[in-house]
Amino acid sequence: MALKIEQKTNIDSEPCVVTLKSNKLFIGTENGSIECLNADLSPSAKWLAHDVQLFAIAASDKHVYSTSNDGTIRVWTFNGDKVVEIATVGTDIGALYILNDKQLYAGDEGGNIFVYEDHILIASYNVLEEVKDVIVNPPYMFTARDLYVTVTEIKPDESKDRFVTRHVMEGRAPLRIISGSHLLAIARGGNSLQLHELSMDSKFKKIHEVKVSDMILTSLSTYGDVAWTGGWDGVVRRWKISGNKIEAAGEVNLGACINGLAAFSSESAYAIVTGGLIVKLNSA
Numbered sequence: 702m703a704l705k706i707e708q709k710t711n712i713d714s715e716p717c718v719v720t721l722k723s724n725k726l727f728i729g730t731e732n733g734s735i736e737c738l739n740a741d742l743s744p745s746a747k748w749l750a751h752d753v754q755l756f757a758i759a760a761s762d763k764h765v766y767s768t769s770n771d772g773t774i775r776v777w778t779f780n781g782d783k784v785v786e787i788a789t790v791g792t793d794i795g796a797l798y799i800l801n802d803k804q805l806y807a808g809d810e811g812g813n814i815f816v817y818e819d820h821i822l823i824a825s826y827n828v829l830e831e832v833k834d835v836i837v838n839p840p841y842m843f844t845a846r847d848l849y850v851t852v853t854e855i856k857p858d859e860s861k862d863r864f865v866t867r868h869v870m871e872g873r874a875p876l877r878i879i880s881g882s883h884l885l886a887i888a889r890g891g892n893s894l895q896l897h898e899l900s901m902d903s904k905f906k907k908i909h910e911v912k913v914s915d916m917i918l919t920s921l922s923t924y925g926d927v928a929w930t931g932g933w934d935g936v937v938r939r940w941k942i943s944g945n946k947i948e949a950a951g952e953v954n955l956g957a958c959i960n961g962l963a964a965f966s967s968e969s970a971y972a973i974v975t976g977g978l979i980v981k982l983n984s985a
Contacts, residue, residue, distance in 0.1 A: 766797055774786075849871060873887045
């Protein structure tokens, strides 16, 4: 099944990271700016967030969060007004995750995870390895670099520094939760997709794996029981979780490396592509 290009546009800087919230697409670029696009890819706002390339971006229902190499997390309104700048005590932050529009998790290259609520630090942990991605399904936090996925039990509302490492398994970033009951991770080789049970009882057992590409995967996004992948080969692929299996459900070649994906629904997703191309895809 071929995916359909529904809309596309170009921006004037290399798109590096992307997040989607409230029908707004926020794109962090190589020159340090954030570009906000509407659902139809028309421009909404643009502002200089950092002096150099953005490393990570995330959005809650009210704010956009960005990081670069300046040791800060910067918080913005959807129109680009600066709310606050949070100075961190670790190294460069390369991963951001927002839990329930309430708590912000920030992971850095030194293995530190900082947890913020209302822009105030409430907890911090160290998982001993650079954090390229972090996701949270309480009480478990999943972190990954490029060899292992670490499962850590945390309770930031009860303790600001206590944690227990519960499990370690092969895998690498990016990570996503799908269908509320499974974990998706990229395999250590970088070109396969792994499906795990989201259960400590089974020690997050791997139940299926499919080869997605001959080249490295850079991007993974989920919505409901559907996943979208993309990478160096320029192909965006759509996958459906059927029972305990990952099944192919469409693809399209966009002709250049996929730098990021943001699923809008089970049927549609946005892709940011090397060279400044921004595309809205649909499976119908």
